[in-house]
Amino acid sequence: MKSWGNFPSLKNQKLVSTKSCNFSDKAKHLAIGLSRSYGDVCLNEDGVLLSNSENSKFISFDAQTGILKAESGVTISEIIKVFLPKGWFPPVVPGTKFVTLGGAIANDIHGKNHHISGTFGNHVKSFALKKSTGEEVICSEKNNKEMFSATISGLGLTGVIVWAEIQLKKVKSSHIDMKSIKFKNLDEFFSLSEAHDKNFEYTVAWLDCVSSGKNFGRGIYMAGNHSENKTNLKASFIEKIPNVLRTVPFFFPSFILNKYTIRIFNALYYNKQFSREINVPIGIDPFFFPLDAVFNWNKIYGKNGFFQFQCVVPESKSKECMKELLKIAVDSGQASFLAVIKKFGNKKSPGLLSFPRRGTTICMDFPNAGKDSVSLMKKLEEVTMNADGALYPAKDALMSELSFKKCFPNWSKFKKYIDPVFSSSFWRRVSGE
Amino acid sequence: MANKSIKKVVCFGATSKIAYETLKKFANDHVEFYLVGRNEEKLSEIKNDLEVRSGKVVKIGICDFSDLNKVQALVGKVKSEFSNFDTCLVCHGFLGEQEKAESDVRYANEIMNINFNSYFILLTEIANYFEEKQSGNICVISSVAGDRGRKSNYVYGTAKGAVSIFCQGLRNRLFDKGVNVLTIKPGFVSTPMTAHLKQGALFVSAETVAKGIYNAILSGKDEVYLPSFWRLIMMLIKGIPEFIFKKLSI
Ligand SMILES: Cc1cc2nc3c(=O)[nH]c(=O)nc-3n(C[C@H](O)[C@H](O)[C@H](O)COP(=O)(O)OP(=O)(O)OC[C@H]3O[C@@H](n4cnc5c(N)ncnc54)[C@H](O)[C@@H]3O)c2cc1C
Numbered sequence A: 001m002k003s004w005g006n007f008p009s010l011k012n013q014k015l016v017s018t019k020s021c022n023f024s025d026k027a028k029h030l031a032i033g034l035s036r037s038y039g040d041v042c043l044n045e046d047g048v049l050l051s052n053s054e055n056s057k058f059i060s061f062d063a064q065t066g067i068l069k070a071e072s073g074v075t076i077s078e079i080i081k082v083f084l085p086k087g088w089f090p091p092v093v094p095g096t097k098f099v100t101l102g103g104a105i106a107n108d109i110h111g112k113n114h115h116i117s118g119t120f121g122n123h124v125k126s127f128a129l130k131k132s133t134g135e136e137v138i139c140s141e142k143n144n145k146e147m148f149s150a151t152i153s154g155l156g157l158t159g160v161i162v163w164a165e166i167q168l169k170k171v172k173s174s175h176i177d178m179k180s181i182k183f184k185n186l187d188e189f190f191s192l193s194e195a196h197d198k199n200f201e202y203t204v205a206w207l208d209c210v211s212s213g214k215n216f217g218r219g220i221y222m223a224g225n226h227s228e229n230k231t232n233l234k235a236s237f238i239e240k241i242p243n244v245l246r247t248v249p250f251f252f253p254s255f256i257l258n259k260y261t262i263r264i265f266n267a268l269y270y271n272k273q274f275s276r277e278i279n280v281p282i283g284i285d286p287f288f289f290p291l292d293a294v295f296n297w298n299k300i301y302g303k304n305g306f307f308q309f310q311c312v313v314p315e316s317k318s319k320e321c322m323k324e325l326l327k328i329a330v331d332s333g334q335a336s337f338l339a340v341i342k343k344f345g346n347k348k349s350p351g352l353l354s355f356p357r358r359g360t361t362i363c364m365d366f367p368n369a370g371k372d373s374v375s376l377m378k379k380l381e382e383v384t385m386n387a388d389g390a391l392y393p394a395k396d397a398l399m400s401e402l403s404f405k406k407c408f409p410n411w412s413k414f415k416k417y418i419d420p421v422f423s424s425s426f427w428r429r430v431s432g433e
Numbered sequence B: 001m002a003n004k005s006i007k008k009v010v011c012f013g014a015t016s017k018i019a020y021e022t023l024k025k026f027a028n029d030h031v032e033f034y035l036v037g038r039n040e041e042k043l044s045e046i047k048n049d050l051e052v053r054s055g056k057v058v059k060i061g062i063c064d065f066s067d068l069n070k071v072q073a074l075v076g077k078v079k080s081e082f083s084n085f086d087t088c089l090v091c092h093g094f095l096g097e098q099e100k101a102e103s104d105v106r107y108a109n110e111i112m113n114i115n116f117n118s119y120f121i122l123l124t125e126i127a128n129y130f131e132e133k134q135s136g137n138i139c140v141i142s143s144v145a146g147d148r149g150r151k152s153n154y155v156y157g158t159a160k161g162a163v164s165i166f167c168q169g170l171r172n173r174l175f176d177k178g179v180n181v182l183t184i185k186p187g188f189v190s191t192p193m194t195a196h197l198k199q200g201a202l203f204v205s206a207e208t209v210a211k212g213i214y215n216a217i218l219s220g221k222d223e224v225y226l227p228s229f230w231r232l233i234m235m236l237i238k239g240i241p242e243f244i245f246k247k248l249s250i
């Protein structure tokens, strides 16, 4: 069992189905979803991983209120497949649709609509939490409120989420009206965000993170709203390709991804859009989940895996800090394919350890080339800490105990809600326990 | 053949993994369901799930298929509570342990009852119902194991073989009565039934098989192997002369 980043590589993890687990094993337990987290929040060395793939049925749906009750192994993909045709959409979606309800709650995930809708946890009405004692605790804003807050963003440590009730959002069509604007540098990004974020439910920007000099900080700002009109969009080019051809059959040898290929990719991406601004209708998949078009793209980084760096930095320090982080990435030459930047809003999540907070978030990938990559990640971490920012546990494999405790000052309050039989490799690394 | 219009599906053995995956596909088309199985709790979980997906009310009926006395009455109940259903899916199954079946006749009989005799009763009733209506789709899950007897599972294989032959007869009888009879012959599928076996390269997911079943029902097929390469494998296996086959252990 590995996480999405294929790093770290841990031993002795036993996979057991949640339904059949009675916690008789002395080892520490951890519930998992589809392991779409990058680092070690979904890993548990020398422990038991509780799979929820058999725990993935819908329970009920109220078409008046839009409240869906489903088992925790249900995926965002399945929710979209079943509910979009009925005119409903998940309240928050991440950059891949292959995540479970349990994972979405435990990492309190955010999406392109954070500035309007907050995190996933903002839309969770209630859930049942199975404790190692066998007891099932129903948690909501009203009942067991503390356990509710601790479990949303609780990294799976409070028990197993068995089912949850979430609020779906009504939509009129199955596509997005997208505005896409090229920008030449980060200052331009910040002005675009300032000007347009308020008019669009979904916003995000892609950043070129190899170019220096006059192209430093260039990118494409993308914003969208659920369209009010129904039109039938043709399947995009990539959707017509059969699934087998969209699967990476093996780990790529590491030489395939290098400075040059990544430079070409970044240049092609920036130049795919000819005019400065375009306005087009676009499907749900290409807008929200472009990476899902290739099912296991993580394998192109080779067997050693890769790191993802994601942080958020407060508004007041955003501009300076984003430039500095990007500069470190560009200068390192350890080019990254995917870098995105977005301004978070100030809607507060009920989650105790929730990552999103007002400010700017940036997210970059780096192939794991050993020592150099680790020191690059450490440098990025340091800059973030100096700017009073925070790192995202769902994407992290390296942050120090000190950084964790600084990023999440509620950690000590959180600790008392941990189920004694539960733990994760991430938690042992950052809690110092 | 043009795609059929399917509105009301009754499924026997609805808690089977293959059945559930298939029913999910029909739920997308807002079909109504009547689910039959022995485990009420599991059935109601599937009922809830399919109700959310289809937006329609789902009915359930409880029956243990090893108790043959109850099967006929059950079909009567389905007919009265679920009038005018147009499609019937029969999915329950019990692999059993071959060795035990060799020494314990009652046990072997149970394997035969669940896998064949209950099918025989159900299908006779359903066939007559559809024949009278002059329309309907019957889909039955048999197995490649029924294509040739092998020492490793011939009791189960006998039952499945009987199901296949019974369905051939029904098909022949009903083809000009507007009733389609479809026999599904899956190879190895990853489901609770095979969870104890080593999952080799020939194993496919229940979802893959479900897709094949769904398409075969809609297009009015007679007999399909799933995945389709099993047709070729079984042709080869059936082609081996008995005097050689008896010496093999496959
Ligand atoms: C391409 C890609 C894009 C992404 N984009 C975003 C993004 O835009 N925004 C964002 O926030 N994240 C993003 N992510 C990260 C991803 O959304 C989170 O890591 C998510 O939590 C993964 O869900 P999962 O079901 O795979 O859970 P896992 O990764 O398996 O587990 C995640 C955590 O949830 C816990 N958990 C899982 N199920 C349960 C349960 N039933 N009960 C209790 N705890 C449970 C685990 O213990 C673990 O701590 C992205 C990931 C990928 C691969």
Ligand SMILES: NC(=O)c1ccc[n+]([C@@H]2O[C@H](COP(=O)([O-])OP(=O)(O)OC[C@H]3O[C@@H](n4cnc5c(N)ncnc54)[C@H](OP(=O)(O)O)[C@@H]3O)[C@@H](O)[C@H]2O)c1
Residues within 6 Å of the ligand: B013, B014, B015, B016, B017, B018, B019, B037, B038, B039, B042, B063, B064, B065, B066, B091, B092, B093, B094, B095, B114, B141, B142, B143, B144, B185, B186, B187, B188, B189, B190, B191, B192, B193, B194
């Ligand atoms: N898996 C394979 O490799 C494979 C290959 C070829 C053919 N098949 C056939 O496919 C069909 C579906 O099986 P599956 O693979 O989906 O396995 P499964 O999930 O284990 O389903 C078996 C089903 O049979 C039901 N059942 C068993 N004994 C019963 C009884 N006495 N009364 C009522 N119901 C009973 C089970 O009910 P409970 O849920 O209550 O236990 C379950 O719903 C079966 O006919 C099987 O023979 C399977």
